[in-house]
Amino acid sequence: MLNHIKIEALDDFFKELGHRKTKGVYFYRINGYNGEIDRFIRAYYEAARKSGVIIEGRIPNPDEKNLAYYSEMMGMDFQMSPGFITSSLKKWLPRMNDNQLHTVADSIYDCLDSLRRAGKNENMLKNAYIKFMCWLYYKFERIVSRLGDNDVPKILYEADISNYELMLLSILSNAGCDVILLQYHGDGNYLKLDPGSETSDELRLQGMTAFPEDYSLKKVQNDIREELNNQRLYGTLPELVNCTNAWIKGKNVLDDIRTPTAMRGNDPRFFYNCFCRINGVDDKLTYVNDLYRMNTELANSRRKVIIVDGEIPAPSVEEIGAIRRQNAYQRQDQMLMDLAGNIVSSAGGEVQALIRKAFLDLMLEEAKKPEMNINKLTGKAVHMLCWLKRYTPHLFSNWKKTDIGCFIHFGPCRAGNEAAFLRMLGRLPVDVLILVPNQNEKCVLTDPLLYEQNCIGSLNVQRFPKAAADLQVGTSAYYAERELDTLMYQDSGIYRNQQYAKANAVTLKTMYEEIPILWxxxxxxxxxFGTTDGIVSIPVIFSKISGVKNRDLDKYWNTVKELVKEEGFLITKVPYIQPMAPNPMKAFAPEFFRNGKLQRDRIKNHRNYVYGFLREDMQEHILDKLQLLIDQKVIKGTFENGMEYTIIATVLNLSKEMIRVLQKFDFTKKNPKLIYINTGENMISLEDSIVAAFLNMVGFDIVFFVPTGYQSVEKYYSKHIFEEHQIGEYVYDLQIPDLRQPPTKTGSWRDIFKRG
Known part of the structure; x- marks a missing residue:
């Protein structure tokens, strides 16, 4: 029988019996958690899996089949004597040697004797004995023949232990087995069984806290399996390791980027790179020139440099098609293994291993995000591979271990994929520099490796000065005026002309009587109304007015005339756009829409594109809302029978008058208007409905006057997107008067609000 001894370090558990300071075994319970304990449990789990027993949850009591087999083999006799127990064990567990038999038998006898002294009767002792025998056979048979060996078997138990289980583990421990009890809920339950901690010792280490709520041996098993899969994924690991930012001075990141690689460090195990972001500018007068000078110096030093303005262009259809992959994946490791095969570098095996490791590190980290699934992860991985194939051939052309390329992203990262790609590059032999001179712009990239230099000034620069022609430097007076603009027009309720380039329309729910006031x-x-992150929320009117109030036609037409006074579009001929009217964009619409996205460059470069003379931000606004109109499936049949192509062709073929109104639309001032009158039975066309829904999203106020109450624009909408006002009795066959003439004195909308 072996004594219980105390450890000096956790590694003592893995020493052979003959190499332990004192010959003995360890029986410990773990009630808390830290990183060291986590690593120990993983190692102990592996040891118990190979040469021991792992118990997840309590040991189940012997069932009827277990007891029937025991009765058949051993009978139901019981004697309270070491000799009887020894002979029974020899028959029941024949692989045990004599020393093991006597040790286990003596331990069982001692346990039963303690129960007898505690007042248990003969029948209770017999039941306990049979339970121990069944547990030894069904749960611990693989280790009983190895008890007391030099390679000490391990038991790992996860649960709040019961009295009989503790007795059995004590029996096995005494016979030559290490035991660990994992107690996620603390020591309270255990101390009820063993108040003096005579059977086991409590493990106490510095920095221990409660176990994480999701901690379990099943999680440990999954983590170990994941690590093994990852080892298979990574293959041969690179020799070099990144030393990112540890060497920089940090006072001026541009100077750090310029630093020759030979002056960064000389440890052959590392490559020395930067991963930095500069927010704002130090000196507005010299900022652009400083960037130009840095770029010139990098070029003269023959470093490989890539500069991206604004955002990294999304992968093209051709780039995506060049990534070898299966149509669908069932498992994450299968997907990553397959896609990582696309990483082939002409720069040699070390670069290829570095890229593969950075790619897999990123993907495995992304996979842990709660919103991630295998389809999303596959899409992100394909994105990363497309960009790697696009940029790494230049960055690592004729690469040597001392070479450090440079990737400059001019402007903030606004998308998650873009940020992920830069994080991946930051782990490669590449200096990654993100420049955000305009402090009103936010960069979504965060990373523990990222070093940030924050400057006081802010400057609106659209692109990196790659050539002398790009150098445009303002005077002190110019920048003073820009600062004054910021003070006057930032959160003041005062807005500069065309101050904002982006807007979202919010349709107001109004009373009928409110329309002329808001109009x-x-x-x-x-x-x-509001502005958030440079985007305007435009409250707009989108209403259908059905019927004629009190059948008072003069008053009805006067109300229309009141609205017509405001500059806008008046449509009285139904339909406005004939279904069979020629549309030069219709034949090309399928080219403009691929994989659910507008092909903006293709649209803008097309010979029939007529919006090219508009402000660039207005063109983007139009295309944004066209994409939104399709995405929200407002028009019935979108993504069925090519309806999306009809939407695209219709929106890209607006009249010249509408285009001009859009050009001068200022999102903080009066918005454009559309009044559509339908007094007869002619149906509004699909194209009219598309234009109305689109103009609503763009920011127009729109009112349909339908005195007949007939169904009109809503016929083609899949959802209720406007407010309908039933104001009176339906009237038919009305003739529309000259609405450009001033209202008559018989009454108008104003009469509702005049004093009595």
Missing amino acids: KEEVKYRPN
């Missing part, structure tokens, strides 16, 4: 107001005075 004349600038949008900034309407409820729910």
